[in-house]
Structure formats: C-alpha cells, structure tokens
Amino acid sequence: MKALHFGAGNIGRGFIGLILSRAGYEVVFSDVNQTLVTALQQRGQYTVELANESKDQETVTGVNAIDGTQLETVAQTVVKADLITTAVGVGVLKHIAPGIAKGLEKRLNSGPAQNPLHIIACENAIGASTQLKEHVYALLNEEVRSLADQYVYFPDSAVDRIVPIQHHEDPLHVQVEPFYEWVVDRSQMAPAFKPVEGIVYVDDLEPYIERKLFTVNTGHCVAAYIGNVHGYDTIQKAIADEKVKSIVYGALQETGKVLVKRFAFNPEEHEQYIVKILGRFVNPYLTDEVTRVGRSPLRKLSPNDRLVRPALQAYADGSETTYLAMGMAAACKFDVSDDPEAVELQDMIRQKGIVAALHHYTSMDEHHPVLEQAVAQYNQM
Ligand SMILES: NC(=O)c1ccc[n+]([C@@H]2O[C@H](COP(=O)([O-])OP(=O)(O)OC[C@H]3O[C@@H](n4cnc5c(N)ncnc54)[C@H](O)[C@@H]3O)[C@@H](O)[C@H]2O)c1
Ligand SMILES: O=P(O)(O)OC[C@@H](O)[C@@H](O)[C@H](O)[C@H](O)CO
16 A cells, blocks of 8 residues: 655654554555655654653654656556545645646556555644645546546545654654544545545544644644744743743633633533643644744634634634733744744734734734734734
C-alpha cells in the first residue's frame, strides 16, 4: 500500500508519516524543500523522538520523497497512491491542487477498474479536505469531475499533536509531544473503506474539529500573542507567567461555554479537557516558539478561525468575549519581520488604523461590540 503525503514538515514527518508507516503504508512525501526531499530519498527513513523524560525514539522506515515542484512526478505518484494526505498549511492547498488534479485525470481515465481514493487534508481548519476538493475540482473538466464524484473521497479531519520547529543537526529528526489524535469523518468516506490503525473514525466531525480548534488552537494562539506582548519567546515561558496563563484560561472559558452549549458537552468533562490542554502547553521537554504558534496572524484572525468564530458565537449567545478580544488585540501587536502575514497586518494598521484593519481581516462590522472591545484592548497594550 502506498500513501502520498504532501508536506514533509513537522506534522508530516512527526505525525502523519509516522502513523501511516506504522499502519503498513510505504509513505512517499511530496515537498518543495529540497533538503528534506534529498535526505528522505537518500536515507529512506528518519527518527521521531517523544518529548518525555525517557526521550523514546522510533525509526520510521520505508519512506521516500518526490520533488513537489515537478508537476508530472506528483501526478504520476497520485496515479499509484492508495491514500493521499496533506499537512502543508491550509493556504498551500491551492498550490498542491494542480498536481492532484493532473494525477486524478490520468488515474480516472486509465481504465474501468477504479479503486476508491481518499484524500485527507490534515490542516488546522474547519473543512480542510472540502477546501482542497474545491481547489482540485476547479481544475477538472466535467467528465473527470463526474468520475471523481464516484471514486474519490475528501473526508475532513482533525489532527492534534504539538510539533514545534525543529533545531537538530539531522534535518529529518523530529521531536513531538507524546499525545496525538487523528479523527476522520467516516460519513464522507467510501462505504467499504479499510480503516487505518491510529485514525479514529466518527460519523460527525464537527464537535471534534471545533473542540480541538477552539480549545487547543485558541488557547495556543492567545498564549503566543499575549506572551509575545509580555516579551516571552516560547509558549512554555509565557504560560509560566500567571498573568498570561489566566488570560489563556479566560479565553478557554469563553470558548468552552460556546462549545458546551453548541454540542451539549458535559461541562465538567470539558473543564477536564481544558486542564489537559493547558498541561500539554507546559510540557517541560518541549520548546515551542511563540513565532510558530502565532504564525500567520491573518489566518488566525479570519472569520472562521480560532478567535473570531467562537467570539461571535459567544456574543450571539450573550456570553463574555473579553479574553478572546484580548487575543485579537494581541494578534495585532504580533510584529514579526519574517512572517509575511504579520508584516501585512502591521502595514495595514500603520496605513489604515486598527479599526479598519480588524474590520478588513475579521469581517466584523467596524461598530461590532467585539471589534470595539478588541480595539479598546489594543489601545491599552
Ligand atoms: N506543528 C503542529 O503542531 C501541528 C499540529 C496539528 C496540525 N498542524 C497543521 O499541519 C500543517 C503543517 O504544519 P507544520 O507545523 O508541519 O508546518 P511545516 O512548515 O513544518 O510543514 C509544512 C511543509 O509543507 C511544505 N510545503 C510547502 N509548500 C508545499 C507544496 N507546494 N508542496 C509540497 N509541500 C509543500 C513545506 O516545505 C514544509 O516542509 C498546518 O496546516 C498546521 O496548522 C500542525
Ligand atoms: O498550525 P497553526 O499555525 O494553525 O497553529 C499553531 C499551533 O497552535 C498548532 O500547530 C498546534 O501546535 C497544533 O494544532 C496542535 O495540535
């Protein structure tokens, strides 16, 4: 069995590649980073280390790589794949769509016996596989699209494992937190799919992806942005400051209220979930930089992402949004010169002011009380 995985980065090697290899797949990574591609081609294996006291290590074998800039090579690999996964960043999905589309065209036109193919985007976003499907379908003609409707499935998924930026001599070695969870929407899959060991299949993904995105990722980005305002360079240092921790906790109480109401979660169990997530953030064996966790602030301030969506839901429910608004305000202070989205955000704030910038990126009305709350917080920071 062959899996094609787009993105040999931190989550690609440290989570998806590892799980697929353990489940018996020969994993071929497609990446545009030539250092990673060459090393994977030459060595056919890499090591994953757990961030725990004993630093448990596992060697992932039977892996290979292709150059993701070579459209024809990508398409040929799509033809032969039994499963396709991605972990490239939600904004990059449109860039991998042409190779997938070309490969599907070849694959679906190549004969009558078609095996169903699952394409799973493992990105931090609601409906990432569905977004990828839209990018791919936009490139297919009517005929191939109708074949794809019969043989190709794009189940959405939620992936959870903290994998920081790696600083090792070996470019393939990757250190990961011990915890992981990979949940896939079974209702969007072929009826007789073969389950992959390590993936949890559910009939309704919505509670899983929203709970994950609006707890792990909301808490994480609030820690990064508030931590950054207080001069901390890592999540671990930021959360060690009780002031920062209480703001993160406050934001998770706000999203928690929304989630408990929306999905009828048990409030005590959700509180335990919050406590567990905060425990993962302070893992002393990890060093996770605030610049990674806060990366791409425009994506994180967008209407469907981890700050604005739960805040608008909370506002609609008549509940508090103080800490989520504080997170948005601190996101607007995220001035990181090698993050293109942070640079764009700072330029916009300088040229148009904070109200116009927040309105533009969050799509909230300039007089929306949540936006006004964020602006007031921003002006005090
Ligand atoms: N790191 C985490 O803790 C974590 C956890 C859960 C989910 N995620 C999600 O996983 C995705 C990847 O995150 P990451 O931390 O691994 O980032 P990363 O930057 O380490 O990895 C992304 C990889 O994609 C590659 N890439 C970029 N353009 C490409 C293209 N056109 N074709 C093929 N490869 C391309 C990059 O070279 C890089 O190796 C993101 O959506 C992120 O939100 C990350
Ligand atoms: O990957 P992002 O930029 O969407 O978010 C940064 C982190 O919050 C994220 O990568 C977490 O580490 C991860 O989602 C944990 O499962």
